[in-house]
Amino acid sequence: MTTDVIAPARTRRAGFVGGGFMAAVHSRAARAARADLVGAASSSPSRAAAAAERLGLGAGYDSFEALLADPDIEVVHICTPNTTHAAFARAALEAGKHVICEKPLATTTADAEALADLAAERGLVAAVPFVYRFHPMAREARARVAAGETGRLLSVHGAYLQDWLATPRDDDWRVDTALGGPSRAFADIGSHLVDLVEFVAGERIVRLAASTRTVYAERADHAAIETEDLVALVVELSSGALGTLLVSQVAPGRKNALSIELAGTDASVRFEQERPDTLWIGRTEASSIVERDPARLAADAARLSLVPAGHPMGYQDAFNAFVADAYAAIDGARPEGLPTFADGLRAARVTEAVLASAERHDWVEVAA
Template sequence: MPPAEPRSLSSLRAGVVGTGFVGVVHVHALRLLGVDVAGVVGSSPERAAAKGIAPVYDSLEELLADPSVDVVHLTTPNHLHHPQSKQVLEAGKHLVCEKPLAMTSEESAELVSVAESSGLVHCTNFNLRFFPLVHESRARIATGELGEIWNVHGGYLQDWLLYPTDWNWRLELEKGGALRAIGDIGSHWMDMAQFVSGQRIVEVCADLHTTIPVRRRPVGEVETFASADDVEREDAPMATEDLGHVLVRFDGGARGAFKVSQGAAGRKNFLHFEVDGSESALAWNAERHEELWLGRRDEPNELLQRNGALMQPSAAAHTFLPAGHAEGWVDTFRELYRSVYTAVAAGAPPEEPDYPTFLDGHRANVLGDAIAVSNAERRWVEVPT
């Protein structure tokens, strides 16, 4: 039988599971791309309907039974990713899953096996790779512009869990997992550092700390980044870290370090990296995402503003607005899904995906395991391959 003709992105249909903060962003980004959102599944049909973002399926089972749905997006709490991913893949649907891919590396390894044997397109939602100037950084390093890469350093700082009264389901061990700051935002930094440098992290030495050992948990549910000042509360002992510092070594010989914190006052979404090479350096941060700093010793430093006409072709392919017309965080979702849905339209994953797959999600879990062991045993730990 000859292969099926490629489809257009506008002919594809998606279903989104989860209608919290990130679920709403997925729906919006898909519509920016021109993909039809067939419907959403919430924690209850009533809560999903109250969001008013798309038609509502009563359950995941009902969504999976809809033959018109090509791709399912999972934006549910972490502990649901593993069972729901298996359910989606077994139903024959292509899949985008929010990170972490699973609660443990054993679970994520199983999902890699299931996904790869299915022949379906599978993606771990490391959307932050898709800031245009992050792709520009990767392209410049790949061409050898920086020379030999010596040092990759930076971090990810936020302040949304600064106060003892700040609350979110990610603070719950059984829903969020054993690593919080590392798993939630540190995973993004490690994925980006490896993506940009072209090198894998192979050793870690970590120091993690819980700054607020007991928080004041609302008796009811609170959505991510929502305020809940006038609610009844109860004490909730914490078992996960608020901040961490990690030394890293890369397989290409580079050294590095990063720090994470969800209690860094004034830092709203400060993901940042700097790469130092034998010829030059570059640096970028998500709070000034339209600028890429280029450092040199014997020439003036430069500040490259996002401008497709001045960027490497692989980076320019992910930017569309003229310079000075900001493309932001939501656009990274759109550009990630452009790559994913191009593969779906072709009918199967490419040999070398240009988007993060379940294997990337599994690698993040394996790195988390090594960081947890390093912190507990106060030593360097090799990352299993």
């Protein structure tokens, strides 16, 4: 493994499917990685042209098929509604393109598994943006756990709380199962929480018990809503450690409150995405705050710390690092911690376990 990858060796030619918020995030990250932003495809030629103009891309394609047919495009970024991901990703892989696909990779485990297998079979880089892994202090937490600083893991506690759907007036395409899939809050943000817990802990959840709630069955533009607004989980990890996780998109005042805390026999460690430049270390005799200073961090945390200590880093920085590592992987590098379609498959399996547990009101084993 290498821990010094922060940029690709040569310019990549990237195409984008979709033109909304996530396409803007992806395109900024691709530009930061010195890619040639060739163009975009969308639901119509006019929308593709508008996206290309708005995002500063080379051109708008008349169709997704036209984008795939362009031999200059090496990597395709898929930034469309959830239920379209699997078909777009499969087509891109079959066309010989590397793929960066928004999560969820697919809305069924079967589709996610087929995509992971196809990417491996074709030898293509296929990545899913679990980007909170790319905060330097999340990597520092992982390094400290791996080094044994926390001792034997006893418990985990995590939450991902937002308020952008906190009232019945708030609405979005994601509440519609036809576009968002069978899970909303968990597939959308809970998957990030579980990925970060497992990544930092270095072990997986083996079984869980979940309860879901749909707080508002009717919203401004949608009725008979079936997808969940919040989820509570009790989890057991492979070591026997126990944990509680809470996921909500209806928590007033919480904008993007992703936090994880791991407690071991010797110490606890806590990372909060809204305070990404610090790490809390808890001990019985005294607790401390570790600040992001690349001169004092583990190597894999330091290499992602691209600005001096005291200069804040945030979400777009983490996303930029993810895309840079994905592009570097296309060059043949093996960047530490790059989330691939295998991780997208893992998220699909956990999501299906959550929905099954909530339906059965019982513990469910999570497939490896």
